Amino acid sequence: MGLPVREKFWSIDPKRTAHLAIDIQNDFLDDDGFYREIGIDITHLKRVIEPIGRLHAACQERGIPTFWTQHGTGSNSEAGLLADLAPGILSNALKVGTWGYEIHSAFTLGEHDVRIPKLRLSAFFQTDLELRLRG
Numbered sequence: 534m535g536l537p538v539r540e541k542f543w544s545i546d547p548k549r550t551a552h553l554a555i556d557i558q559n560d561f562l563d564d565d566g567f568y569r570e571i572g573i574d575i576t577h578l579k580r581v582i583e584p585i586g587r588l589h590a591a592c593q594e595r596g597i598p599t600f601w602t603q604h605g606t607g608s609n610s611e612a613g614l615l616a617d618l619a620p621g622i623l624s625n626a627l628k629v630g631t632w633g634y635e636i637h638s639a640f641t642l643g644e645h646d647v648r649i650p651k652l653r654l655s656a657f658f659q660t661d662l663e664l665r666l667r668g
Contacts, residue, residue, distance in 0.1 A: 551666055552592045552599040554585055555656055557640065560626045560633035567626035567633055582639050589640060598645040600665065602656045605634040 560567040562578055569575050592599055605627035626633055629650070636642065649662050656662050 547595045547597045550597050554601045556604045562637045593643050600647050602649045605629045
């Protein structure tokens, strides 16, 4: 038998709270995106859209910012080791300025939303995310 779990409730201070949405982009989550194009079953990935949408709406109502990371490059030279490991992906997907790079079309960004472009898998490596969260 497992350990009993008690519910815990706490108040959230909107001035000290943020919603972080990692790489919710068309190339990953849309039926017309690159992942689906190359044969990846994205059914399990698409399950995040609805709950993130509910959370995002609740954050917007309360003035809580959502930080949307966007993984992508302008060229393979910006991608580092990933360009060597997966050159096919980078040649066709996640290019800055393309539809595939954009936040999934299910979401409408508002005044409290912030885009965080990133070149690497980590949302913190060579981005200003940590600085913005601490702010």
